Amino acid sequence: MNAISIIPLPGIPQVHPGDDLTSFILAAIDRENVGVENGDVFVICQKVISKAEGAIIDLKTITPSPFSEQIAGLWEKDPRMVEVVLCESSRIVRMKNGVIITETKHGWVCANSGVDASNSYGDDIVIVLPKDPDASARRIRDEVKARRNATIAVIITDTFGRPWRDGLVEFTLGVAGIDPLLDLRGQSDLQGRELHHTVVAVADELAAAAGLLMEKDAAMPVVLIRGYRYAQVEGESKKLIRPAEADLFR
Amino acid sequence: MNAISIIPLPGIPQVHPGDDLTSFILAAIDRENVGVENGDVFVICQKVISKAEGAIIDLKTITPSPFSEQIAGLWEKDPRMVEVVLCESSRIVRMKNGVIITETKHGWVCANSGVDASNSYGDDIVIVLPKDPDASARRIRDEVKARRNATIAVIITDTFGRPWRDGLVEFTLGVAGIDPLLDLRGQSDLQGRELHHTVVAVADELAAAAGLLMEKDAAMPVVLIRGYRYAQVEGESKKLIRPAEADLFR
Numbered sequence A, B: 001m002n003a004i005s006i007i008p009l010p011g012i013p014q015v016h017p018g019d020d021l022t023s024f025i026l027a028a029i030d031r032e033n034v035g036v037e038n039g040d041v042f043v044i045c046q047k048v049i050s051k052a053e054g055a056i057i058d059l060k061t062i063t064p065s066p067f068s069e070q071i072a073g074l075w076e077k078d079p080r081m082v083e084v085v086l087c088e089s090s091r092i093v094r095m096k097n098g099v100i101i102t103e104t105k106h107g108w109v110c111a112n113s114g115v116d117a118s119n120s121y122g123d124d125i126v127i128v129l130p131k132d133p134d135a136s137a138r139r140i141r142d143e144v145k146a147r148r149n150a151t152i153a154v155i156i157t158d159t160f161g162r163p164w165r166d167g168l169v170e171f172t173l174g175v176a177g178i179d180p181l182l183d184l185r186g187q188s189d190l191q192g193r194e195l196h197h198t199v200v201a202v203a204d205e206l207a208a209a210a211g212l213l214m215e216k217d218a219a220m221p222v223v224l225i226r227g228y229r230y231a232q233v234e235g236e237s238k239k240l241i242r243p244a245e246a247d248l249f250r
Helices: A021-032 A046-053 A066-075 A079-087 A133-148 A202-214 B021-032 B046-053 B066-075 B079-087 B133-148 B202-214
Strands: A004-008 A041-045 A056-058 A089-096 A099-104 A109-111 A125-127 A153-160 A169-176 A222-226 B004-008 B041-045 B056-058 B089-096 B099-104 B109-111 B125-127 B153-160 B169-176 B222-226
Touching: A004 A202, A004 B202, A021 A041, A021 A046, A021 A133, A021 A222, A041 A046, A041 A133, A041 A202, A046 A125, A046 A133, A046 A153, A046 A169, A066 A079, A079 A089, A079 A099, A109 A153, A133 A153, A133 A169, A153 A202, A169 A202, A169 B202, A202 A222, A202 B004, A202 B169, A202 B202, B004 B202, B021 B041, B021 B046, B021 B133, B021 B222, B041 B046, B041 B133, B041 B202, B046 B125, B046 B133, B046 B153, B046 B169, B066 B079, B079 B089, B079 B099, B109 B153, B133 B153, B133 B169, B153 B202, B169 B202, B202 B222
Parallel strands: A041 A153, B041 B153
Antiparallel strands: A004 A222, A004 B004, A041 A222, A056 A125, A089 A099, A099 A109, A153 A169, B004 B222, B041 B222, B056 B125, B089 B099, B099 B109, B153 B169
8 A cells, every 4th residue: 555645736826706726726736746647636625616616705795684683683793694604504503602503505514504704805705615516526627637638536625613523624525536435344454354344434534634734824725635546436425415314413 | 835645554463452552563664664753643543552551341241231231122232332332431422223422531422432342352342442542642652752762743543423424534532742733823824815713623634634544454553644744742632622612512
């Protein structure tokens, strides 16, 4: 088994709606002189995907509902922000102490429906999650195939908190070219010693690994992982969503 | 910023109570010819720590309580196993559909108090979590310092499920030589463009990264991570436990 490399790709510029993100990533790879190899995994923070796709909302265009006004009043939040968070959700999982945990329309459970209010463009601009992160991942994978003739996987991530454990970690929102789950049930190890009984969320482990470089520097929204061996399949991120009937914490 | 390497350490033999695990790890490092460098992070699966420390229970010695008999009867479980799971816990978080989610005495929330019934030694032998994983981590760190004169960090991990998301991921149980949380609040990035507002659970990201190699092969309980830059501090894993008052899912 070979080592896995987590390779930083610095220097990706600010992304704006309509930008060709793939060309930014390939330019960063060229600057680092690491090339693109078959089997590489591009791990990409959702924020640059959302920006490139225009998944951006100007709060000045939002009229909050009376419910949003009421929630916002209780916790000194911006009622327009609350309105966006509710509109981006399919369900409220918890609402307490000013924290709103929702299930997004994709099925991810996270704070504030993943709506990001950090002032990238200005005080009233918020960034929402990409509409279809798997489609975004497939587009980038296909563009890399067309431009560099390499078969890669793409994982789109966001930074989430967790129940019970402090600190944020990078999680998967979208995939292309890799199965987000690795099913080891029934397999024995190389020595034939022990049976595995597990399904591993490898996409989330790849996301977390990339997070080691991403989170220290907001200017590094893309990380290259090389040397991780996986089956090349289409993949779909919704396999990572635990079915409601098997979930004790809905 | 440099690349991070996740280096496999194959060939670690079955571990038994009293074994010198550090010598097994150093022998694997020598076989791989990678040496030990200052700043290396050894990520070690709890199972080999528990085995070396004798954190092993023979179910033949367990007399289940009436409550354990009752729970076991409902779900066709071994009442002696249920008894061990309850004894290893400080609190039951959920008990439903035959799944028992507990809070361990350390404060970790996980299935079955982390008790592992895979038949490593025989049908009636179960492995429990190490009593004090930080102390276990410190011991290995100190032994590596004494034997190789290198200052490393140690992370002890276990494989847990998560609410809402399918698939298992490697999580931190114990640390030595590294702060499990990286506090970026108030920092700007290299370009001075954007403020971070996050505390990152870097120990869990390192654990997950190691999981990419560990989980595929039960014979690889130790993985070496090289090139991750962190502050050398004593560290304590309980910083990863979200305070009850900030936890919406207890």
